[in-house]
Amino acid sequence: MRIELAVLPGDGIGPEVTAGALRVLDAVARSAGHTVEVREYPVGWASARDGGDPLPQATLDGCLAAGAVLLGAVGHPDADRVDPERRPERGLLRLRRELGCFANLRPAMAWDALVDLSPLRPAVLRGTDLIFVRELSSGIYYGESSFDQQRGVARSTMEYTRDQIERVTRVAFDLARQRRRSVVSVDKANVLAPSRLWRSTVDALAAEYPDVSLRHMLVDRAAMELVLDPRQFDVVLTGNLFGDILSDQAAALTGSLGTLASASIGGRVDLYEPVHGSAPDIAGLGVANPMGAILSVGLMLRHTFGLEAEAAALEEAVRSVLARGLRTRDLTGGDEWLGCGAFADEIARAVALAAPAGAEAD
Numbered sequence: 001m002r003i004e005l006a007v008l009p010g011d012g013i014g015p016e017v018t019a020g021a022l023r024v025l026d027a028v029a030r031s032a033g034h035t036v037e038v039r040e041y042p043v044g045w046a047s048a049r050d051g052g053d054p055l056p057q058a059t060l061d062g063c064l065a066a067g068a069v070l071l072g073a074v075g076h077p078d079a080d081r082v083d084p085e086r087r088p089e090r091g092l093l094r095l096r097r098e099l100g101c102f103a104n105l106r107p108a109m110a111w112d113a114l115v116d117l118s119p120l121r122p123a124v125l126r127g128t129d130l131i132f133v134r135e136l137s138s139g140i141y142y143g144e145s146s147f148d149q150q151r152g153v154a155r156s157t158m159e160y161t162r163d164q165i166e167r168v169t170r171v172a173f174d175l176a177r178q179r180r181r182s183v184v185s186v187d188k189a190n191v192l193a194p195s196r197l198w199r200s201t202v203d204a205l206a207a208e209y210p211d212v213s214l215r216h217m218l219v220d221r222a223a224m225e226l227v228l229d230p231r232q233f234d235v236v237l238t239g240n241l242f243g244d245i246l247s248d249q250a251a252a253l254t255g256s257l258g259t260l261a262s263a264s265i266g267g268r269v270d271l272y273e274p275v276h277g278s279a280p281d282i283a284g285l286g287v288a289n290p291m292g293a294i295l296s297v298g299l300m301l302r303h304t305f306g307l308e309a310e311a312a313a314l315e316e317a318v319r320s321v322l323a324r325g326l327r328t329r330d331l332t333g334g335d336e337w338l339g340c341g342a343f344a345d346e347i348a349r350a351v352a353l354a355a356p357a358g359a360e361a362d
């Protein structure tokens with residue numbers, strides 16, 4: 001198979017983690033006989049810094065022409081001072097919307113080798129395996145907004161239509177059928193009008209999935225349940241804002257924000273990005289954790305290219321490297337750790353070692 005990727009390294013640690021992820025992708029492709037073609041494009045502050053657009057037209061065109069998009073991270077402290085249209089985050093939000101990716105999948109699981117890193121007791125965490133289905137193209141991120149510094153008034157609006165809720169709900173229920181057949185839908189229906197529409201729409205659709213159990217949970221309660229008993233969750237369906245918040249929490253619970261991957265699907269081209277941000281404090285130091293980016297490539301192999309065996313091989317390689325005690329800096333309290341590139345190379349090597357003899361392509 002020919003895997004044609006648009007890669008948008010972006011800001012901060014984005015370039016380091018995407019480079020590491022591409023090395024692992026190369027190892028997977030080589031051992032399974034696929035070819036990978038990568039085209040790089042600027043996004044975020046890397047592109048807006050010198051007066052440019054955080055999502056140049058050429059970048060968008062390149063993404064639309066690709067088989068899938070891998071993005072590193074966007075965001076930079078200097079961008080706090082520029083006008084909102086040039087903010088790096090704006091580039092990412094426009095990209096998600098232009099691609100039409102409305103469902104953002106964020107798996108969070110307890111890695112056996114990392115259980116002791118969690119702020120939760122191992123007995124509470126062990127066995128946690130959940131996935132967020134976060135609505136990604138609407139909600140308060142995209143509603144009408146205004147900002148009047150002089151008058152001291154600002155406003156953001158949360159708006160959802162039934163269609164938008166239905167299509168992401170379908171993704172969640174379909175996914176639950178491949179997992180443990182349980183969906184928890186998270187909202188704030190006791191206060192917010194869009195949440196009430198959310199709840200009634202999810203309820204109506206649930207009738208089509210009698211084999212999947214559904215519970216509704218208010219978002220404050222969900223934040224609490226995530227730390228009390230994360231194992232109760234299988235598929236967590238939620239809106240754009242709540243999904244953003246809860247997924248960072250889940251990432252920290254399972255060890256480190258650096259480990260979480262995401263897939264944004266349902267649009268014209270699928271978009272893959274680690275859940276962590278640009279981490280400007282450690283950018284360029286070579287100490288970033290590439291796991292989120294590497295596992296995002298795994299999700300890409302599975303969801304966009306239908307390469308389940310290759311995705312599983314990648315995930316197994318990550319597991320085996322962790323099991324050998326290899327760590328990035330964020331995954332250890334001590335001073336024995338590998339840099340971003342070296343850690344990615346260990347995973348790439350583990351993939352290659354696991355390849356069946358004779359599978360090597362020329």
Ligand code: IPM
Nearest residue numbers: 074075089092093244275277
């Ligand atoms: C995420 C990030 C983004 C979001 C930012 C960078 C706009 O936090 O993907 O979780 O809020 O969606």
Ligand code: MG
Nearest residue numbers: 244245248275
């Ligand atoms: Mg976030």
